[in-house]
Amino acid sequence: MRIYAAIILIILICGWPVLTTHHILKDLPDxxxxxxxxxxxxxxxxxxxLDDKDRIIAELSVKRKIPVTIDEIPDQxxxxxxxxxxxxxxxxxxxxxxxxxxxxxxxxxxxxxxQGGSTITQQLARIFxxxxxxxxxxxxxxxxxxxxxxxLLSKDQIxxxxxxxxxxxxxxxxxxxxAHVYFGKRCKDLNIAxxxxxxxxxxxxxxxxxxxxxxxAVQKRNLVLDLxxxxxxxxxxxxxxxxxxxxxxRNMVHRSPPDIAWMVARIKDQLRKKWLAYGNRxxxxxxxxxxxRKKNLSETQKLSSIMKKLNHNKQAKExxxxxxxxxxxxxxxxxxxxxxxxxxxxxxxxxYRLKRSPGTLILPAVYxxxxxxxxxxxxxxxxxxxxxxxxxEFRQSRTLVSLLGFPAIAEFxxxxxxxxxxxxxxxxxxxxxxxxIADIMLSIFQGEQYQKSRIIASVRDDNGTLLSESSLEQKxxxxxxxxxxxxxxxxxxxxxxxxxxxxxxxxSEDLQNGWFAGKSGETxxxxxxxxxxxxxxxxxxxxxxxxxxxxxxxELFPDKDSDPSDYMFPEQKNMGFHRYTDRRGALRTVxxxxx
Numbered sequence: 001m002r003i004y005a006a007i008i009l010i011i012l013i014c015g016w017p018v019l020t021t022h023h024i025l026k027d028l029p030d031x032x033x034x035x036x037x038x039x040x041x042x043x044x045x046x047x048x049x050l051d052d053k054d055r056i057i058a059e060l061s062v063k064r065k066i067p068v069t070i071d072e073i074p075d076q077x078x079x080x081x082x083x084x085x086x087x088x089x090x091x092x093x094x095x096x097x098x099x100x101x102x103x104x105x106x107x108x109x110x111x112x113x114x115q116g117g118s119t120i121t122q123q124l125a126r127i128f129x130x131x132x133x134x135x136x137x138x139x140x141x142x143x144x145x146x147x148x149x150x151x152l153l154s155k156d157q158i159x160x161x162x163x164x165x166x167x168x169x170x171x172x173x174x175x176x177x178x179a180h181v182y183f184g185k186r187c188k189d190l191n192i193a194x195x196x197x198x199x200x201x202x203x204x205x206x207x208x209x210x211x212x213x214x215x216x217a218v219q220k221r222n223l224v225l226d227l228x229x230x231x232x233x234x235x236x237x238x239x240x241x242x243x244x245x246x247x248x249x250r251n252m253v254h255r256s257p258p259d260i261a262w263m264v265a266r267i268k269d270q271l272r273k274k275w276l277a278y279g280n281r282x283x284x285x286x287x288x289x290x291x292x293r294k295k296n297l298s299e300t301q302k303l304s305s306i307m308k309k310l311n312h313n314k315q316a317k318e319x320x321x322x323x324x325x326x327x328x329x330x331x332x333x334x335x336x337x338x339x340x341x342x343x344x345x346x347x348x349x350x351x352y353r354l355k356r357s358p359g360t361l362i363l364p365a366v367y368x369x370x371x372x373x374x375x376x377x378x379x380x381x382x383x384x385x386x387x388x389x390x391x392x393e394f395r396q397s398r399t400l401v402s403l404l405g406f407p408a409i410a411e412f413x414x415x416x417x418x419x420x421x422x423x424x425x426x427x428x429x430x431x432x433x434x435x436x437i438a439d440i441m442l443s444i445f446q447g448e449q450y451q452k453s454r455i456i457a458s459v460r461d462d463n464g465t466l467l468s469e470s471s472l473e474q475k476x477x478x479x480x481x482x483x484x485x486x487x488x489x490x491x492x493x494x495x496x497x498x499x500x501x502x503x504x505x506x507x508s509e510d511l512q513n514g515w516f517a518g519k520s521g522e523t524x525x526x527x528x529x530x531x532x533x534x535x536x537x538x539x540x541x542x543x544x545x546x547x548x549x550x551x552x553x554x555e556l557f558p559d560k561d562s563d564p565s566d567y568m569f570p571e572q573k574n575m576g577f578h579r580y581t582d583r584r585g586a587l588r589t590v591x592x593x594x595x
Contacts, residue, residue, distance in 0.1 A: 028144050029129070031152060037128055038161065047285040049267055052292050052335065056180060058264045060271070065284065066176040068187065070160040076192050077175060080199035081163065083227040086120040090155050094121050094146035121146045123202075124162045168198055169205030182210065184250040192238060193245040196224040211249050218247060259296040261343040262351070263289070263334070266455050274468070285467070288457040290333035292326075299324065299336055302556055307341050310529070310552075320536060323350035323434045323528045325453070330522055332442060332451040355419050355431040356513045356530060359506030362418075362427055363388050364440060364487055366397050368479045369412045373404055382486055401427060416440075416478050428509045438526045441517045444484040445524060449475045491518065505553065507545040511537040514549035520557050527553065 029037065047060040070078075082089055088096060096119050118126075125145035130138050149158060168178035178198050179187040190198070200220035201208055210217035222243050229239040267287060303322055311319050319341065326336040339349035367385045370376045384396030401409055410420045410430070417439065419431040435453065443450040459467045491502050503518010503525070512531040519525065529552065531537065539545035 028141065028148060034148065034152060047271065047287065049264060049287045049289060049291075052290045054288070055293075057260060057291060057293065058267075060264075060268060064171050064177040064181060065165070065173040066180065067164050067174065067284075068176045070156055070163070072188055073160075073163055073175060074188050074190065074195070077187060077190055077195040077198065078159070078163070079228060079233050080192075080195040080224055081175075081202075082120075083231065083233070084196075084199040084224045085123065085202065086118075087227070087231065089120050089159065092119070094150045095119060095143065118142075119146065120162050121149055121158055123166070124158055125149060127162070127165050127167075166202050167205055168201045169209050170211070182249055191242070191245070192228075192234065193221065193225070193242040196228065196242065197221040197247075200224045210247055214247050214249070258343055259300040259336075260291060260293065262337045262339040262349060263291050263296070263455065265343075265347065266337070266349065266352070270456055271459075284461070286460045288459075289455060290328055290331065290335045290457055292335045295326065296336040299326070299556065300338055303338055304341070306552055306555060307529075319532065320529060320538075321350060321532045323354055325351045325434055325438050325526050327438050327442060327453045327524045327526075328522055329442065329445045329519060329524050331457075332446075332453050333457055334453055334455045335523065337455075350434065350528065352433055352435045354433050354528065356433075356528070357428050357430065357508035357510075358432050358437060358515055359508045359513065360388060361437055361440075361504065361506035361515050361517055362413075362430060362432070363397055364444060364479070364483075365413060365416060365418070366400060366409065366427065368483050369409055370400050370404065371480045371483060372412075373408075376400075385487075397427065434515075434526045434528045437515065437517055438524060440478070441519075441524055441526065443476075443478045444487045445519060447484055449477055451475045503553065505546050505549045507538065507542055507549065510534070511539055511542065511545045514538045514545055514552075516549055516553040518553070518557070525553075525557060527556065 048056050048066070049058040049060065051057045086096065122142050125142050129145055130142055153161075164174040164176070166175075167173055168175070168181075170178075170181045172178040172181040175187045175198055178201070179185055179190055179194075182198070183190065183194055197210060197217060200217065200223070207213065208217050208220050225234065225239055225242050228234045229236075234242070267289070271285065271287070303324060307320065307322050322338065322341055324336075324338045325334060327334050337351055339351050340346045363385060367381045370381050384400065388396050406425065406427075409427075410424060413430055414420050417432070417436050421429065421431075424430060439450075439452045442453060456468070461467055491504060502520070503516055506515040506517075507513065508530075512534055514529045516525065516527040527549075529538070529549065537545070538548050
């Protein structure tokens with residue numbers, strides 16, 4: 001009996017690992033599950049925002065992942081990873097017993113863990129299916145998955161998946177994202193030393209982070225270079241040169257720089273609403289824009305300086321706020337934006353969310369409705385428009401309101417995007433945003449058919465498929481025929497009279513909101529400066545407030561319009577002129593269109 005008991009005990013002791021292994025391997029995913037998991041992982045990548053020169057300026061993802069094909073990865077980068085992780089990857093199977101012993105010997109000799117015993121296939125199994133927790137159960141699954149992966153995928157496919165998904169620190173997954181994060185370049189442009197540095201990171205990306213621990217990172221990089229030299233992949237000259245190369249790690253800005261923070265925040269909102277690509281949907285997108293980094297930085301600095309002086313000189317009861325937007329007149333694409341004095345202190349974007357009385361900038365819409373109503377000729381309308389804008393008053397427009405009726409004008413205003421409360425009784429009760437003023441001005445500069453301002457030029461998915469393009473958006477019509485030409489003629493006349501900008505200024509009746517709208521070259525600018533909570537005024541009188549806004553516009557846009565011609569329109573052959581004497585006794589000539 002004792003003999004039989006001993007035999008049974010021996011069988012149990014020897015058979016337990018076999019039975020346990022068999023039980024664990026039953027949990028292995030099948031072929032379809034493996035490919036589904038790979039598909040999901042591959043399609044989880046960063047949403048990239050590109051500027052007007054197609055440079056990456058922001059990434060809307062915690063996991064930075066920029067997939068590239070194996071052909072786009074240079075051989076020296078591939079060899080650096082192979083030497084560091086699995087030198088004989090292409091010649092052995094899912095496991096490498098010689099690799100395990102060689103790694104153990106190399107690490108023992110250098111008294112550091114430099115090489116790992118796991119194959120790249122085993123590492124891929126951990127990346128896609130298992131995680132990094134070390135248990136007997138997980139190790140058995142890792143081995144089983146490695147055999148299954150090599151039965152389903154080629155070596156090139158496994159290597160490509162590994163190089164695109166291995167974590168390399170600083171939120172970067174894959175060699176392309178890491179090349180951008182650490183060096184600000186494509187992986188195809190990395191040199192030998194930079195390639196070796198990336199290959200040194202997979203085992204301990206946080207402990208070897210080159211921006212935090214440069215000495216440790218260089219030491220590990222040099223050990224990878226030694227491995228590449230020992231196999232004669234590198235010549236003596238290449239090896240020495242790479243070892244002596246100092247670290248040049250890019251300064252990583254985790255938050256959007258202040259000059260483009262408003263633009264990036266707006267793009268996030270647009271993506272959430274329309275494509276659900278940021279956050280809800282695990283898909284990477286490539287977002288092209290017309291963001292001009294140089295212009296954003298320059299105008300942000302100018303505005304900050306202007307507002308600092310304004311708030312200091314006025315000694316106001318509250319800090320005066322600002323909103324500014326630039327739009328390309330030809331394309332309707334926004335090139336720069338500032339939603340407040342400081343994005344860090346206040347993320348309320350006044351370009352879109354502010355609703356204030358626009359002062360005289362409301363007049364184009366008022367006189368457009370008068371013409372659309374058909375009761376008034378262009379000479380009559382333009383005479384009133386000229387006087388109202390020239391003197392910064394509402395006398396003529398108030399006459400129009402009394403003749404046409406405020407409810408009818410208010411309905412028209414609502415239809416073209418102005419905010420009109422049910423309790424509104426006069427033009428000063430109508431509110432709007434800087435972004436809406438920009439759209440109104442676009443309709444004036446682009447002509448009768450115009451396209452609303454857009455912050456996104458196009459969106460492509462991570463396969464390169466075009467999802468949306470701003471030029472495909474339908475154009476709209478607000479103003480009657482030829483009206484935009486007349487307003488532009490007025491603005492050019494103002495420029496000829498000595499203004500350094502081709503634009504118009506406006507101040508609300510309570511003197512708490514100052515506006516500027518005009519163009520410089522092909523760029524439309526809309527600026528609002530005002531009291532945040534109604535405790536300060538821009539001046540003691542309307543003329544003083546208008547003068548202040550004019551000086552700010554002159555300081556912000558010091559050069560005269562470089563293209564004062566009506567480049568969006570041919571000259572009107574049926575243009576006429578109307579002469580009249582203004583309230584101050586001066587003879588004026590107003591352009592109009594003969595119909």
